[in-house]
Amino acid sequence: xxxxxxxxxxxxxxxxxxxxxxxxxxxxxxxxxxxxxxxxxxxxxxxxxxxxxxxxxxxxxxxxxxxxxxxxxxxxxxxxxxxxxxxxxxxxxxxxxxxxxxxxxxxxxxxxxxxxxxxxxxxxxxxxxxxxxxxxxxxxxxxxxxxxxxxxxxxxxxxxxxxxxxxxxxxxxxxxxxxxxxxxxxxxxxxxxxxxxxxxxxxxxxxxxxxxxxxxxxxxxxxxxxxxxxxxxxxxxxxxxxxxxxxxxxxxxxxxxxxxxxxxxxxxxxxxxxxxxxxxxxxxxxxxxxxxxxxxxxxxxxxxxxxxxxxxxxxxxxxxxxxxxxxxxxxxxxxxxxxxxxxxxxxxxxxx
Amino acid sequence: xxxxxxxxxxxxxxxxxxxxxxxxxxxxxxxxxxxxxxxxxxxxxxxxxxxxxxxxxxxxxxxxxxxxxxxxxxxxxxxxxxxxxxxxxxxxxxxxxxxxxxxxxxxxxxxxxxxxxxxxxxxxxxxxxxxxxxxxxxxxxxxxxxxxxxxxxxxxxxxxxxxxxxxxxxxxxxxxxxxxxxxxxxxxxxxxxxxxxxxxxxxxxxxxxxxxxxxxxxxxxxxxxxxxxxxxxxxxxxxxxxxxxxxxxxxxxxxxxxxxxxxxxxxxxxxxxxxxxxxxxxxxxxxxxxxxxxxxxxxxxxxxxxxxxxxxxxxxxxxxxxxxxxxxxxxxxxxxxxxxxxxxxxxxxxxx
Numbered sequence: 001x002x003x004x005x006x007x008x009x010x011x012x013x014x015x016x017x018x019x020x021x022x023x024x025x026x027x028x029x030x031x032x033x034x035x036x037x038x039x040x041x042x043x044x045x046x047x048x049x050x051x052x053x054x055x056x057x058x059x060x061x062x063x064x065x066x067x068x069x070x071x072x073x074x075x076x077x078x079x080x081x082x083x084x085x086x087x088x089x090x091x092x093x094x095x096x097x098x099x100x101x102x103x104x105x106x107x108x109x110x111x112x113x114x115x116x117x118x119x120x121x122x123x124x125x126x127x128x129x130x131x132x133x134x135x136x137x138x139x140x141x142x143x144x145x146x147x148x149x150x151x152x153x154x155x156x157x158x159x160x161x162x163x164x165x166x167x168x169x170x171x172x173x174x175x176x177x178x179x180x181x182x183x184x185x186x187x188x189x190x191x192x193x194x195x196x197x198x199x200x201x202x203x204x205x206x207x208x209x210x211x212x213x214x215x216x217x218x219x220x221x222x223x224x225x226x227x228x229x230x231x232x233x234x235x236x237x238x239x240x241x242x243x244x245x246x247x248x249x250x251x252x253x254x255x256x257x258x259x260x261x262x263x264x265x266x267x268x269x270x271x272x273x274x275x276x277x278x279x280x281x282x283x284x285x286x287x288x289x290x291x292x293x294x295x296x297x298x299x300x301x302x303x304x305x306x307x308x309x310x311x312x313x314x315x316x317x318x319x320x321x322x323x324x325x326x327x328x329x330x331x332x333x334x335x336x337x338x339x340x341x342x343x344x345x346x347x348x349x350x351x352x
Numbered sequence: 353x354x355x356x357x358x359x360x361x362x363x364x365x366x367x368x369x370x371x372x373x374x375x376x377x378x379x380x381x382x383x384x385x386x387x388x389x390x391x392x393x394x395x396x397x398x399x400x401x402x403x404x405x406x407x408x409x410x411x412x413x414x415x416x417x418x419x420x421x422x423x424x425x426x427x428x429x430x431x432x433x434x435x436x437x438x439x440x441x442x443x444x445x446x447x448x449x450x451x452x453x454x455x456x457x458x459x460x461x462x463x464x465x466x467x468x469x470x471x472x473x474x475x476x477x478x479x480x481x482x483x484x485x486x487x488x489x490x491x492x493x494x495x496x497x498x499x500x501x502x503x504x505x506x507x508x509x510x511x512x513x514x515x516x517x518x519x520x521x522x523x524x525x526x527x528x529x530x531x532x533x534x535x536x537x538x539x540x541x542x543x544x545x546x547x548x549x550x551x552x553x554x555x556x557x558x559x560x561x562x563x564x565x566x567x568x569x570x571x572x573x574x575x576x577x578x579x580x581x582x583x584x585x586x587x588x589x590x591x592x593x594x595x596x597x598x599x600x601x602x603x604x605x606x607x608x609x610x611x612x613x614x615x616x617x618x619x620x621x622x623x624x625x626x627x628x629x630x631x632x633x634x635x636x637x638x639x640x641x642x643x644x645x646x647x648x649x650x651x652x653x654x655x656x657x658x659x660x661x662x663x664x665x666x667x668x669x670x671x672x673x674x675x676x677x678x679x680x681x682x683x684x685x686x687x688x689x690x691x692x693x694x695x696x697x698x699x700x701x702x703x704x
Contacts, residue, residue: 164646171654294516302523
């Protein structure tokens with residue numbers, strides 16, 4: 001199953017590469033006409049994520065267009081809360097919602113760790129199918145939402161601008177919040193291990209809402225559980241050598257602490273200078289990022305210029321995976337993605 | 353006109369105070385029933401901002417309820433683009449919009465610096481009226497949006513999740529963007545000087561969208577024009593001693609550079625540890641912040657605990673103005689604001 005020579009995996013291990021590997025968060029997404037066509041046919045997002053054949057089809061779509069260095073499992077961030085019985089559904093134009101939000105200690109006490117091979121079977125099934133169809137052209141990344149990010153949605157029942165209800169639970173009933181985060185950390189660890197066992201060659205944890213926390217709360221309610229997940233995966237003999245990437249959006253103040261978790265790579269949003277980030281974490285971890293997604297709305301010349309700036313900023317060390325600092329948006333022209341991928345491969349040869 | 357003994361002004365000058373001064377961003381806002389009543393009567397937000405008697409009434413409302421250490425002019429962030437002829441209006445539930453967005457070099461070339469005492473007369477008129485009605489109970493803060501933040505709205509014509517059109521103009525036509533930012537910086541300087549001449553005792557620049565920029569772009573398109581404004585105000589004999597506070601939300605990587613602008617205070621959002629921020633900028637500037645606004649949705653005990661944590665974190669130096677890290681939200685109970693203001697004054701005595 002292992003593909004040790006792919007430049008994406010080599011970069012995560014901080015080994016020399018021929019050029020900088022690149023993939024794009026949300027690369028299987030609405031900016032692609034073929035994705036929109038599949039979604040039209042499937043009817044809705046959840047059917048896409050829960051049908052392995054469709055998840056496989058859209059996972060591979062961007063790789064058919066662009067010479068990307070990794071595929072990422074097409075799935076939803078809220079699969080675990082759904083498997084816990086919270087009733088995930090989508091309301092058009094409003095994003096994901098949960099029918100049964102978690103609001104009390106009793107609600108938390110009822111939650112158990114889902115079994116990935118039964119309760120979330122469609123996920124490892126999709127991983128196995130994608131690996132078969134990918135035929136080792138590129139490594140496959142599995143992923144999960146982070147405990148704090150999942151807790152935010154589980155408590156609010158939907159997205160929020162500030163997740164004040166989740167923060168209030170953390171402040172007013174820390175023991176209940178810690179019980180919730182612990183069951184989530186165990187669920188995420190089990191879920192990611194199952195994805196690796198099914199064939200995922202790297203694992204990424206998206207802590208999308210970690211950066212909304214004040215530093216003291218970030219350490220207590222987000223970082224601690226990210227570290228618990230990394231420790232669990234690294235203690236698991238079957239998956240210990242699968243690289244783990246942590247991405248806490250907006251948590252640039254915490255890069256050193258996150259690097260100390262034992263993870264292999266850190267995602268960077270675009271508000272940090274990658275040269276500064278590299279100086280702070282050294283070669284302990286690879287860095288993944290960090291182009292502002294909005295740059296893809298500018299001209300090809302600007303895209304090339306900004307790609308070069310980031311590659312030169314990281315410098316001639318091993319351990320850079322190029323990516324955006326957040327997911328690609330639906331308004332972007334696919335031709336601009338092609339410009340970016342080619343620019344990364346071109347400029348990456350100079351520092352490789 | 354000057355009120356040198358108010359603890360808010362003393363703290364901005366890094367002079368000893370009896371306790372930590374506190375005010376709250378958006379303190380005259382929808383969380384107050386009396387504000388909602390005035391708004392109902394006025395019909396819309398713009399009428400409120402453009403009628404000095406109403407602006408005065410709502411500016412004073414929170415001071416009648418809470419022992420706040422400063423009042424802030426009730427106004428809109430987009431008064432300058434409106435005075436430039438861009439047609440500010442509000443669409444219910446959608447926020448501010450501009451009828452004539454700026455999209456080209458020709459659009460930029462048409463823009464001139466508004467005369468505050470004619471084109472924006474309602475603003476200095478409101479400042480004069482508020483000063484008269486305040487009777488020196490508390491100092492009055494005047495404010496403006498920053499050049500980059502105003503440019504974002506002027507280019508997009510409305511709010512945006514990532515202001516990609518504004519960023520694309522910066523990347524693809526930097527000379528035009530610099531011409532736009534320069535006319536805005538001159539307009540903001542003139543506008544703030546007029547507010548100070550009318551009686552504003554401190555001035556604040558809200559760089560709400562600066563933190564959305566990558567560091568290299570922040571320095572070129574936001575920080576540079578903030579520094580230009582501070583330099584212009586400090587070179588203006590009539591207003592040179594009026595303290596200036598810069599607040600670049602999300603731009604925590606740039607605190608040292610912002611402090612070097614010659615401003616008197618820096619606003620902090622809640623994602624930076626105030627002890628770290630103090631260690632980085634020393635006593636060069638006062639720091640204003642930095643409670644997560646979401647904490648006000650938690651219990652009185654949590655509000656007191658977090659207020660204490662921040663006051664203790666800043667430590668026993670002069671130069672702390674307590675505030676939230678962003679505006680108060682409409683869902684907050686006024687009683688919780690009372691708890692916060694009292695807690696700041698109580699705990700502030702320990703470190704004062």
